[in-house]
Amino acid sequence: MPSRGSPPLPSVGEGRGEGERVGAPHESTFAAVGLMPVTVTHPTKAVIHLDRLSHNVELLQGLVGSRPMWPAIKANAYGHGAGIVARHLIDLGYSTFCVAHVAEAAALLGAGLEAKFVILSAILPEQAEEAVALGLEPVVANREALEALDREARKAGTTISVHVKIDTGMARIGVAPGEAGEYLRHCRALSGVRVKGLMSHFARADEEDKKDAMAQIARFRTVAEAAREHGPLIRHMANSAAILDLPDSYFDAVRPGISIYGIAPSPAMANPALRQLRPVLDWTTRIVFLKEVAPGTGLGYGHTFRTERASLIATLPIGYGDGFPRNLSNKGVILLGGMRCPIVGRVSMDQSLVDVSALRGRVALGDEGVIIGRQGSEEITAVDIAERLGTIDYEILTRIGARVPRVASGT
Numbered sequence: 001m002p003s004r005g006s007p008p009l010p011s012v013g014e015g016r017g018e019g020e021r022v023g024a025p026h027e028s029t030f031a032a033v034g035l036m037p038v039t040v041t042h043p044t045k046a047v048i049h050l051d052r053l054s055h056n057v058e059l060l061q062g063l064v065g066s067r068p069m070w071p072a073i074k075a076n077a078y079g080h081g082a083g084i085v086a087r088h089l090i091d092l093g094y095s096t097f098c099v100a101h102v103a104e105a106a107a108l109l110g111a112g113l114e115a116k117f118v119i120l121s122a123i124l125p126e127q128a129e130e131a132v133a134l135g136l137e138p139v140v141a142n143r144e145a146l147e148a149l150d151r152e153a154r155k156a157g158t159t160i161s162v163h164v165k166i167d168t169g170m171a172r173i174g175v176a177p178g179e180a181g182e183y184l185r186h187c188r189a190l191s192g193v194r195v196k197g198l199m200s201h202f203a204r205a206d207e208e209d210k211k212d213a214m215a216q217i218a219r220f221r222t223v224a225e226a227a228r229e230h231g232p233l234i235r236h237m238a239n240s241a242a243i244l245d246l247p248d249s250y251f252d253a254v255r256p257g258i259s260i261y262g263i264a265p266s267p268a269m270a271n272p273a274l275r276q277l278r279p280v281l282d283w284t285t286r287i288v289f290l291k292e293v294a295p296g297t298g299l300g301y302g303h304t305f306r307t308e309r310a311s312l313i314a315t316l317p318i319g320y321g322d323g324f325p326r327n328l329s330n331k332g333v334i335l336l337g338g339m340r341c342p343i344v345g346r347v348s349m350d351q352s353l354v355d356v357s358a359l360r361g362r363v364a365l366g367d368e369g370v371i372i373g374r375q376g377s378e379e380i381t382a383v384d385i386a387e388r389l390g391t392i393d394y395e396i397l398t399r400i401g402a403r404v405p406r407v408a409s410g411t
């Protein structure tokens with residue numbers, strides 16, 4: 001396992017440029033996505049607070065005791081930068097991670113990370129060769145992928161560990177509970193495959209009414225009991241919501257995602273531990289242009305906002321090309337000078353406009369604007385933005401674009 005002093009990761013679509021504990025700001029690149037090098041002067045960034053990540057993980061580990069936690073770092077660690085997050089979690093002693101796709105694991109392994117990867121989404125048979133070559137642990141639920149993995153593993157003179165997914169109620173992928181026994185018997189007949197885990201996933205654990213979630217646990221338990229004849233399997237089912245509110249779901253390992261990033265899976269959660277979670281990501285930018293405009297000035301594409309009075313307008317170098325939602329046009333706010341300042345006109349690809357008239361005399365070129373995070377006594381969370389747009393915080397975070405450098409802060 002790498003020590004705390006191991007060299008900085010190169011590139012997985014995020015930088016370790018400007019954080020307090022990082023010396024060489026130009027060492028990271030966006031090579032994984034073929035973009036520009038991270039520079040310290042780039043005015044927009046996502047600051048990843050590693051101390052808060054440690055705190056959240058410790059809190060969750062406290063709930064599940066000594067059971068292994070396999071953090072979900074798919075979708076670029078929910079937008080936080082998979083390299084930065086995985087590296088820190090490895091430093092904390094975690095060694096197995098959940099990603100959605102073979103390509104996500106391949107990028108992290110290619111960046112030098114030493115860890116095991118459970119591939120949560122179904123793979124196609126033609127991905128089996130790569131999964132075997134990389135030593136991944138795919139989730140399996142059909143014969144096609146399973147048999148391709150077996151073939152490729154035998155060809156390579158090895159075995160591949162897989163996790164059999166049982167569909168207890170999500171109805172995305174999974175073996176029907178009634179067919180689990182037969183599927184497991186088939187797995188055992190394949191010498192290239194070793195069934196390491198038996199797993200399932202909740203559809204409604206984040207709701208106040210836990211009836212459906214409890215029924216899923218009961219179905220999973222029945223399958224797991226019957227599966228005992230196939231030897232010891234690691235049974236895993238719990239996502240963040242279940243870790244918080246459904247101790248019966250812990251089984252042998254858990255797979256937290258959103259909660260390690262300091263965010264509640266939904267407003268309906270009961271566990272008071274929730275209030276101790278700390279959001280890991282701050283998203284900031286800086287004013288690159290400031291101007292007074294006359295009353296009646298149309299702002300931005302389509303002039304969807306026209307000033308009613310003389311206004312001081314700040315231009316921020318952030319737009320939908322950075323994952324800043326265009327639907328925040330004339331709707332959202334950004335913190336500047338400790339105040340919630342309205343976005344005026346359309347959010348464009350690279351730039352947005354904010355009315356800072358209330359800050360006249362107290363605002364200057366280069367001042368920091370906070371999209372997600374705190375400034376003074378004000379705070380904007382990913383949840384706030386999601387609620388404004390009628391979506392969930394998961395989406396707001398995962399859409400933060402590759403162009404936004406992720407910068408590690410704290411230890």
Ligand SMILES: Cc1ncc(COP(=O)(O)O)c(C=O)c1O
Pocket residue numbers: 072098120201238239240241255256257258259265
């Ligand atoms: C199969 C599986 N397990 C665990 C997780 C983690 O879920 P959460 O982020 O709600 O903790 C996910 C995320 O969608 C998932 O798909």
